[in-house]
Amino acid sequence: MTPTLSARGLVKRYGHVTAIDGADFDLLPGEVLAVVGDNGAGKSSMIKALSGALVPDAGEIQVDGETVHFRTPIDARRYGIETVYQDLALSPAQDIASNMFLGREIRRRGVLGLVRKLDTAKMRAEAQRVLDELDIKIKSITQPVETLSGGQRQGVAVARAAAFGTKAVIMDEPTAALGVAESARVLALIDRIRQRGLPVVLISHNMPHVFDIADRIHVHRLGRRVALVSPKTTSMNEVVGLITGALEVDENGDVVESAVSRGLSA
Template sequence: MTGSTDEAGKTPVLSARGLVKRYGHVTAIDGADFDLHAGEVLAVVGDNGAGKSSLIKALSGALVPDAGEIQVDGRRVHFRSPLDARRCGIETVYQDLALSPAQDIATNMFLGREIRRNGPLGLVRKLDTAKMRAEAQRVLDELDIKIKSITQPVETLSGGQRQGVAVARAAAFGSKAVIMDEPTAALGVAESGRVLALIDRIRGRGLPVVLISHNMPHVFEIADRIHVHRLGRRVAVVSPRTTSMNQVVGLITGALRVNEQGAVEEVSSAIHTGLSA
């Protein structure tokens, strides 16, 4: 099957067309489109209830849409679970981080994907702890995540360090994209800065990142493009270099829209122009 392309004629790494999800009389996703390009940070913004979480759950396999399609590198895929998305190289870091506090860093990074020894000991599938620790340390070093010891229990880490471990796990196994849900929401200024720097380093490795965030300064600091979600669908994709923070807020609330020429304008003036015509 031929894959879809975006407005620029490129084949996105991860895309969606016409996604729909209903819960009884409530429509959470209403014909939503989505495009993520290689090597970019795409911020997804919108009010509470706009359908951002449902969209991301569909893209990460946590939700099965009622209609529409998802593509990875232009190839149609069917995600029935998060495991299906992971098999396609899409990793998600949720707000709760899904870490086991009492376990050490290496164990958390390989949770559900443990490395087991070969040879005679492989008959009883004994864990290769040394290899997992070495690999976990390599990934942390590559991403410049400062941890005192790879054998530390996660519960001894700061909030920013825990976020770093969760992100490192996603970066270690994500070959196509990493999705991050509000990664700086519970962090202070310094730790938020370190997480944004970590996102930048992941982008530098060529791995695209989807950043869901309500923090506009963070969005404008790190994003290459901004996907604006409203009433269950994508209403605009804008550049933080040519669009102001106030304009993005206006798009989120519905006070502004993007016209056919790609310019941001007031909805009232657009209606007036239509009536005049």
């Protein structure tokens, strides 16, 4: 199966610091791929390279097997890759429809379009359609975003990504600041996006959430992928061991004690 989004040998250095050290990445069609790793592991830098926010020094990125060169996030968007960052990039004072079409506003046709008149009715109708399709409950499409709960704001940001993403949606810690009930709603939203056939990259430190929603788990350590495992055959403790370096994956794909751990216990 050709990955929807993939990378080989990505490298990014900042002086003497290597943030990405020959990293590989593979996102398959229709899956939720969780990316996990300790702070400073380089996973954020790799995701920034895949979303166009960072230009790697070396390596190759492909979309549907075609080599691409992202210089900005706009380049990634042109290929159908949308990213939901932790800060959500929403304008609190504007309404939901305006936020969903932020930077991609629909203009009226004819003379009014020439004077840059916005087609507010069309944007609101389209925004409502996407929210309904994803079963995101909002009282009114005309509500300012600042009146929404944290989970609802996350839903608006995700709906925007799902509305314009055709290849992949990347989500950076989408449940980090949410309570139990709102986190559950966000995970259900991710599942609905997967059901639409749009693959999702989920960056998360929350292991129960990862094991609840992910089809595969990409473990990142020291700037590169050290394991790609299934939550069906790998335990939560084993994934934590892979993150810390206490465990590793051998040539047969089995999770075993790492060489470093064996040396310390010898």
